[in-house]
Amino acid sequence: MVGKEQEEIEKELSKEYVTLTYADYEEGLKAGKLLGLKCAACGGITCHPMPVCQWCSDRRLEKIELSGEGEVTTFTVIRVASEGFEHDVPYIPCLVKTKEGPCVVGWLDFDAESVSQDVIGKQVKMSGIHTYNGDKFFSGEHVCPVFKITE
Template structure:
């Protein structure tokens, strides 16, 4: 079985603020980030779609101790976002001092951006990751 959207394609799209996902042709569920099979019905027939990148914060965590290679970024806040199209994805929160983040951000609307992270000990190349800003 072959990936419909590989990580490089997903990352390259993020670099232009485009969020790619997959829509199952059997049950209609949307998966993001892309997986080999539908997360709802395990179907393998999926079509590539572009998602809006808009959603609502459902939960968050602020990191003060980072993994090797990411120490210069701490502290940072990672949020879980329920996208308008259904799936939840994680990404860093922009525009807010991580030390000032409180439960008040839950339920706030956000929109997608991206940040390019350099390759590190665990990856060979730079890659884009989702980041979100308040609407």
């Protein structure tokens, strides 16, 4: 019985149960798609990639394409670059609450000199991606979604 349990635990921890990896998520972004997960148990939508539902922790997840639309929840302006971001400053990381529910981290396509709290609550749509290299701990290039205000 103990052996059987171990086998099940290993199966659950294997890639077989990972519906959407970060690599898949970034490939989706490169193809202009914001990918998320839909839970078969509660119907909730999760984004970014996770092995379990963000809302109920069930593992039965289906990969879906989100609309890329939502509203700005919060943002900040980065003016002092951390290692690997020297060519990116100033930039505006933002948190977008998607139409489907989950919040997604991305970059806001807006003038960093004139941005203000007025952008909070504004409707946005994913307009592209930003590629960044990050510091020595990053495993090469990564991408994140860029959002543009549509109202």
